[in-house]
Amino acid sequence: MNYNVAVIPGDGIGPEIVAEARKVLDAVGERFGHTFSYTELLMGGASIDVHGVPLTDEALAAAKASDAVLLGAVGGVVGKDSWYELPPNLRPEAGLLAIRKGLELFANLRPAYLYDELRAACPLRDDIIGDGFDMIVVRELTGGVYFGDRKTEEIDGVVTAVDEMKYSEEEIRRIAIKGFEIARKRRKNVISVDKANVLDTSRLWNRVVAEVAKEYPDVTLTNMLVDNCAMQLVKNPRQFDVILTENMFGDILSDEASMITGSIGMLSSASLGATKLGLYEPSHGAAPDIAGQDKANPIATILSAAMMLRYSFDLDQEADAVEAAVKQVLAEGYRTVDIMSEGQKQVGCKEMGDLIAARV
Ligand code: IPM
Ligand code: MG
Secondary structure (H helix, E strand, C coil): CEEEEEEEEEEEEEEHHHHHHHHHHHHHHHHHCCCCEECCCCCCCHHHHHHHCCHHHHHHHHHHHCCEEEEEEEEEEECCHHHCCCCCHHCCHHHHHHHHHHCCCCCCEEECCCCCCHHHHHHHCCHCCCCCCCEEEEEEEECHHCCEEEEEEEEEEEEEEEEEECCCCHHHHHHHHHHHHHHHCCCEEEEEECCCCHHHHHHHHHHHHHHHHHCCCCCCEEEHHHHHHHHHHHHHHHHHHHHEEHHHHHHHHHHEEEEEEECHHHHHEEEEEECCCEEECCCCCCHHHHCCCCCCCCHHHHHHHHHHHHHCCCHHHHHHHHHHHHEEEHHCCCCCHCCCCCCCCCCCCHHHHHHHHHHC
């Protein structure tokens, strides 16, 4: 079967890591008899340089028409890249928000799993790591403070900024359902994260999540305040299975969850909506400081491509093969610099991609 993949290399290390993920997809195609056709699209700074905007209507339409979107990363350095002299709605990150919203990808799945082989890279103490942890952050992606009205204005001579945080019952219900469905396929444990001791949006969140939970009597639901969750992630990460949370809390907690797995360079993500069309990108950013040096870790993007095979194309066996290839390469001792530890073999981005593709 042929699959049409819209590919957005983006900025910084984006083009390097996406090239490795394509290599791995092509290896999957060869072994399992599929073809992947790629359409390259511009987004972020790369699009600003050509079109003056971070995402054109044409690029969004092409993404919509594809079977799935594979994204590297977008963004540069404030104060260095001229992109940041533009108004906020024309900066690289606005392209990312626009494609998430434009494709109605309201559910962002970010798994955080500690590979046994990477224990040495985990910043937590051995007794905390125990026999490892395996969680997934289910982050609401098209609502909340990211998409509320915002403005900066002078009121009585004082400059004042406002960011509106807004959630409807429906927005909460559909992400809660995703969270519980995913929990059902895992260890049946949802921790819903909120700030209900302060925010109305969180109080509504908890009410709707509790309603949805009634439909899933086999899944355990616990509410946890976001500040406590930040602490629990480093104190006892093994208690987490599914973390269900709103957009900004999920942004912050998913970085924390990924860091305790050893490196943010390992963490994949899938952004899904109501259809099979999804957007797959590493949880990390564009890392402009190491761009173009063959130093980036392509594993997060390769694992994102595996999520694409699983969630958009229903190719579970193929996804398993990619994940197994990553595990094997780690077991053989190959490491990019971010996950390097003593006695292992350091390789660059390209070689890591080659090694994984060869083991698919
Ligand atoms: C992420 C990123 C984005 C976000 C930025 C680049 C807008 O941090 O995907 O987590 O905040 O969602
Ligand atoms: Mg983030």
